[in-house]
Amino acid sequence: MSKEIIIRNIDWIEKIYDIVRKIPKGKVTSYGAIAEAIGTKTTARMVGWAMNASHIAIPKVPAHRVVNRNGLLTGRHHFATPTLMQELLEAEKIEIIDNQIINFEKHFWKPQ
DNA sequence: TCACTGACCGTGG
DNA sequence: ACCACGGCCAGTG
Numbered sequence: 001m002s003k004e005i006i007i008r009n010i011d012w013i014e015k016i017y018d019i020v021r022k023i024p025k026g027k028v029t030s031y032g033a034i035a036e037a038i039g040t041k042t043t044a045r046m047v048g049w050a051m052n053a054s055h056i057a058i059p060k061v062p063a064h065r066v067v068n069r070n071g072l073l074t075g076r077h078h079f080a081t082p083t084l085m086q087e088l089l090e091a092e093k094i095e096i097i098d099n100q101i102i103n104f105e106k107h108f109w110k111p112q
Numbered sequence: 113t114c115a116c117t118g119a120c121c122g123t124g125g
Numbered sequence: 126a127c128c129a130c131g132g133c134c135a136g137t138g
Contacts, residue, residue: 012134031120035133043133044120051119053136068120075119 012042016050019111020061024091027109028101037111052078064088071104106110 015038023029031044031051047066054061064085067075076085076099086096095102 032122035120045132046120046134047120048119049117049135053125065125069122073119076123076128078119 012038013053015048016042016047017061019056020063020066021059021081022067022111023062023109026094026107028067028071028089028094028104028107029109029111030069030071032065033108034066034110037053043090050056050077053077061087065102067101071101071108073099073101101111 015056016034019034019037020029025039031047034047051061051063051066054063063075064079066075071090073085073096076082079085086099089096089101094107101107
């Protein structure tokens with residue numbers, strides 16, 4: 001029985017982290033896109049939940065590059081500071097006004 | 113142990 | 126055009 005692998009629940013979570021880590025600098029994606037990339041088995045809500053636990057993930061995942069469908073920084077309150085998410089995105093040349101990414105479609109990156 | 117919630121999204125009325 | 130609801134999995138009270 002070497003390794004029957006007790007792991008099974010974190011399987012899709014790891015996939016989410018892996019995808020998020022692949023997001024190129026200066027690009028962003030949405031929860032729904034990630035969920036779709038994994039397969040419809042996991043819904044976007046689970047992606048958000050996984051992100052919440054992303055602070056314990058190693059290496060750390062760039063959760064600031066993940067926004068909702070509207071390009072709105074809905075998860076900003078879960079960062080160290082409410083403005084940290086915007087700061088990080090602006091550092092990557094992404095313009096944000098009122099927690100809304102400008103030209104969101106242009107910066108959107110679809111998970112492969 | 114049961115029930116609700118969560119960084120969402122799509123559809124229906 | 127706006128409001129309400131269901132769905133998926135795990136964690137928490």
